[in-house]
Amino acid sequence: MPMIDIETGETDEDRVVRETCRRFAAEVLRPAGRSLDRLADPAQVIAKDSVLWDVVRQYHALGLAQIAADPGLEPLARARLQCIVNEELSWGDVGLAITCGLSQFHVPWVQQSASDELKERFLSPDRITIACWALTEPDHGSDTVAFTEPHFSDPSLRAGCIARQIGPDGSDYVIRGQKAAWVSAGSIADVAILFCTLDPSQGFKGGAIFVVPTDLPGFRRSPPLDKLGQRTLNQGEIYFDDVRVPAAYRVVGPDLYALALEMMLAHANAAMGQLFVGVARAALDLAVDYAKQRVQGGRPIFEHQSVRTRLFRMFSRVEAARALARRVAYFTATGSPQVHYSIAAKVFCTNAAFEVASDAVQIFGGNGLSREYPVEKLLRDARASMIEDGCNEVLSLVGAARL
Numbered sequence: 001m002p003m004i005d006i007e008t009g010e011t012d013e014d015r016v017v018r019e020t021c022r023r024f025a026a027e028v029l030r031p032a033g034r035s036l037d038r039l040a041d042p043a044q045v046i047a048k049d050s051v052l053w054d055v056v057r058q059y060h061a062l063g064l065a066q067i068a069a070d071p072g073l074e075p076l077a078r079a080r081l082q083c084i085v086n087e088e089l090s091w092g093d094v095g096l097a098i099t100c101g102l103s104q105f106h107v108p109w110v111q112q113s114a115s116d117e118l119k120e121r122f123l124s125p126d127r128i129t130i131a132c133w134a135l136t137e138p139d140h141g142s143d144t145v146a147f148t149e150p151h152f153s154d155p156s157l158r159a160g161c162i163a164r165q166i167g168p169d170g171s172d173y174v175i176r177g178q179k180a181a182w183v184s185a186g187s188i189a190d191v192a193i194l195f196c197t198l199d200p201s202q203g204f205k206g207g208a209i210f211v212v213p214t215d216l217p218g219f220r221r222s223p224p225l226d227k228l229g230q231r232t233l234n235q236g237e238i239y240f241d242d243v244r245v246p247a248a249y250r251v252v253g254p255d256l257y258a259l260a261l262e263m264m265l266a267h268a269n270a271a272m273g274q275l276f277v278g279v280a281r282a283a284l285d286l287a288v289d290y291a292k293q294r295v296q297g298g299r300p301i302f303e304h305q306s307v308r309t310r311l312f313r314m315f316s317r318v319e320a321a322r323a324l325a326r327r328v329a330y331f332t333a334t335g336s337p338q339v340h341y342s343i344a345a346k347v348f349c350t351n352a353a354f355e356v357a358s359d360a361v362q363i364f365g366g367n368g369l370s371r372e373y374p375v376e377k378l379l380r381d382a383r384a385s386m387i388e389d390g391c392n393e394v395l396s397l398v399g400a401a402r403l
Contacts, residue, residue, distance in 0.1 A: 132193070
């Protein structure tokens with residue numbers, strides 16, 4: 001029995017979107033996610049004949065990609081719909097949900113650029129574009145987002161990716177360096193939103209943000225990473241071998257870099273909270289269904305008090321996570337984003353997803369350890385979330401600095 005959404009103030013459009021997403025998640029994402037997760041070689045996930053591309057095309061055909069950028073929607077209505085989309089799609093498969101969501105990641109950055117060429121190429125509604133957020137580096141992980149900490153302004157920390165302005169009039173930049181293996185969609189992205197260092201004398205604070213088409217000379221990428229969880233979301237290193245871009249491709253300079261990073265983190269962490277509510281809910285749904293079917297001691301295990309108590313504890317965690325994720329999403333969309341609230345949502349919801357998935361495995365018992373059953377995949381997917389988009393421990397330090 002699916003959980004009831006007790007959100008108040010929903011519209012008919014909200015309900016239609018939910019049902020559309022739920023069918024897509026159940027009929028397309030979940031079976032595709034299971035088949036892709038079982039591929040031994042992660043390069044097969046992004047092969048030309050992979051079901052991944054059918055998933056992305058169907059996502060766009062349903063019109064779900066347009067919700068985030070629909071100018072006709074009021075901010076609160078858009079936020080409510082985006083919560084529904086993120087939760088429902090990640091209930092089906094969170095790696096595929098993130099991949100689909102990255103098809104709109106570049107939009108606000110391209111809109112900020114002074115390049116008509118970028119806007120014409122990457123903002124066309126007729127073109128499916130997949131973007132990536134190129135931030136972390138081989139020697140710098142979550143420390144690159146810890147803008148509240150002293151090291152962020154330390155010029156002795158050597159960045160792994162640096163842009164340099166060239167030409168007598170400064171009309172171009174040359175980018176050299178590498179981004180880490182954890183760039184989501186890095187192996188397939190059409191455009192990279194690159195966060196790199198422009199003024200090394202300021203440390204990470206001297207950063208800049210560029211929109212970089214991935215077909216430019218000097219742009220290279222590695223095969224996708226072979227991971228424990230979220231195997232349906234390809235991640236891989238990207239390299240910049242003296243990639244030359246016009247000045248118009250730079251959208252943020254060192255003067256606003258720390259603020260832009262903070263706002264990016266606020267929006268990204270808020271979305272992560274929504275996504276992993278869906279993962280937690282999937283684990284709970286599977287555990288409840290299994291407990292009502294699995295017979296031990298002559299009766300369904302749901303009738304055992306210890307199992308019912310565990311299930312209700314799981315249910316309470318899911319609902320608490322959903323309430324926090326949505327509250328933060330609504331405020332972020334209608335007010336000035338507060339990064340510590342977004343971090344709280346990301347940390348709480350990803351921890352909840354892992355705890356609920358772990359409890360689901362326990363309810364499945366030995367079957368929970370078998371790849372024949374889906375809960376072990378949810379546990380692996382949830383575990384990855386506690387590290388991605390900033391590991392929970394470092395994010396907590398950033399959030400605490402805002403208290």
